[in-house]
Amino acid sequence: MYHQIAEELLQSIQAGEYQSKLPTEQELMKRFNVSRNTIRRAIDVVYQHGLLRRIQGSGYYVNNVQLQSTMTINLSIGAGKSLAKRGPLKSKIVTFDRVLAREIPLAQKMKINDDTELWRIIRLRYFNGMLYCLEEAYYLRDVVPFISTDVLDDSLFDFVKETYDIDPDSSDDFLSMTTLGPDKADLMNLKPGTSLLTLAQINYMRNNVIFNFSQTVYCYPGLDFYFHSAHLSSN
Template structure:
C-alpha cells in the first residue's frame, strides 16, 4: 500500500501540486485512511527518490534542485520514469535481434552465464524531435520471453510492467565520458572522436535478479543528471 501512496505523492510533486512542502503526516493519514507507519514508509520512499528534504520540527519540504537544469533527469527515481514531465520519447529502431551473451562482453557485467540468450535493442531516441540519446539495451530472454515491436517505438519498460509486471526496483548506474567511434558517430550525425556523456545501467527486479543492461550516449542540449545522496551522521 505504501508504494502506491509514494507513487501518487511523486506524481503530485512532479505535476506541481505540491510546490513548497508536503501536507502533514496527519493530513496524509486522513486523506489515504491509513496508519502513521504506512504514511512514514511512503514518505521515506519519496525522500529516497531525492524529492524531499527533512526539516526537524517543520516537516518535509520539496527539493527543487533537480529542476534547475533545462533538461535534468533525476536518477534517484529512474532514468525512464523521470522523463514524464519532459514529454514522451520516440524511437528509431536500428537493431532488434537475439544474441548470446558469449557474443558480447556482458556476461560478467550482468552476472550471467555466457550461454545466456538476450534480446538486443539498439535505437535512437528523440525528445521533442531532438536527438536525446543512442541506446543499446539487452534483456534476459528467460525473464522477458517476448517484446513487441510496438514497445520498441515507445517504452520497453512500460511494456514489461503491463505484460510481465516487471518494474525496475533498483539499478547500478555508471557514468563516463566516451569517445564516439565512426559507427556511432554516423548514427548520431556527429564527428568521430567527439566526447559524449554515457550512462550504463544494470536494472534489478524486486527479487534482486538482473533483467536488463543498457548503455545510453546522451546528445540532448542542456542535459544534466541529478542524484540524491543521504549522508549518515557519525554521532
C-alpha cells in the same frame, strides 16, 4: 500498498501539486485511508528518490531541483524519467533481435552465463526533433520472455511493469565519457572521436536478480544529471 502511494506522491510532486511542502502525515493518512506506518514507508520511498528534505519538527519539504533545468535526469528515480515536464521521446529503432550473452561485452563484464538469451533493442531517441540519445538495452528472456514490437517506440520499463509486474528495485549506475567510434558516430550523425556522457545501468528486481542492463550515450544540449545522496550521521 505503500509503493502505490509513493508513486502517487511522486507524480503529484512532478505535476507541481506540492510545490513547497508535503501535507502532514495525518492529512496523508486521511487522504489514502491507511496507517501512519504505511504513509511513513511511502514518504521514505519519495525521500530516497531525492525529491524531499526532512526538517526535524517541521515536516517534509519538496526539493526544487526540477525547476533548475528544462532537461534534468534524476538518476535517483531512474534514467528514463526526467524531472522536467519533458514530454514523450520519439524513437527510431536500429536493432530489435535476440542475442546470446557471449556476444555482448557488457554482459560478459556482468558474468552472465554465456548461453543466456537476451532481447537486444538499439534505438535512437529524439526530443523536439533533436537527437537525445543512442540507447542500447538488453532484457533477459528467462525473465522477460516477450517484448511486443508495438511498444518499442515507448517506455520499455512501463511495458515490463504492466506485463510482468517487474519494477526496478535497485540499480547500479556508471557514468563515463565515451569516445564515439565510426559505427556509433555514423548512427548519431556525429564525427568519430566525439566524446559524450554515457550511462551504463544494471537493473535488479526485488529479489536482487538482474532483468535488464543498458548503455545510453547522451547528446542533447543542456542536459543535466541529478543524484540524491543521504548522508548518515556518525553520532
